Amino acid sequence: MAAAEVRPAVVSDAPEIARIQRDTWKSAYTELLGEAAVAELDVVELEKTWAETIEYPGTRVFLATEGEFTVGFCVAGRAPESEVATADGSLPDDASTTALIASLLVEPRWGRRGHAGRLLANASAWLREDGATRGISWVAQTDHASLGFFRRAGWSPDGTVRILDTGSTNVREVRLTGGLDLELTP
Known part of the structure; x- marks a missing residue:
């Protein structure tokens, strides 16, 4: 296996991130999202959105690479109040220190x-440095691979769902929550 690394994305990475999203949604999420939703992914719009996301203050996009190939990405930042609120709209005591993993995607072939x-782990370390104490992420209830991944990382559903x-x-989607003290093991 070639060297595997994680690094912060730069704007010039936007086309490759868009490609990973488009290809992965087509191969792994068409049934979940519907053919029409996946077919509507416009590469030019995706690239523009990713360039804006990479430059958005308080947000960091991380890239996973293996050798010369970009194989996945993760978007992290502070969780907006609307994402961390309970079902009744109230905010937990730690709302101001809760982070959001807005997207974590690795191409299935990798x-x-x-x-x-x-x-x-890299996103969590950056979030801890920024003062975050826990994280949340939204995952489709039927995405068993992603749910299993987050559970193995110590994250679990908190009882909040959205459609x-x-x-x-x-x-x-179910909201998962977990700690940011993640350690990589060999």
């Missing part, structure tokens, strides 16, 4: 090689 763990309308189908 899966099971530790890239997701390295991405989450996303993709235009083709409704996706039920």
Whole structure:
């Protein structure tokens, strides 16, 4: 296996991040999101969105690489109040120190090689340095691979769910929460 690393993304990485998102959604999430939603992914718009995300203050995009290949990404930052609020809209005591893993995606062909763990560990370390004390992430209830990954990292559902309308189908997501003191093991 070539050297596997994680590094912060730069704007010139936006096309590759867009490619990973588009290809992974097509191969792994078409059934979940619906064919129409995946077919509507416009590469130019995706690249623009990723360039903006990379430059957005308080947010960091991390890239996983293996040798010369970019194989995955993770988006992390402070959780907006709307993401951390309970079902009744109230905020937990630690709302101001809660972080959001907004996206964590590894191309399926590069899966099971530790890239997701390295991405989450690096994002968690950066978030801790920024004063965050715990993290949250939203995962489709039927995405067993992602749910299993977060559970192995010590994260668990907190009882909050939301429904996303993709235009083709409704996706039920569960909110996971966990600590940011993650250590990589050999």
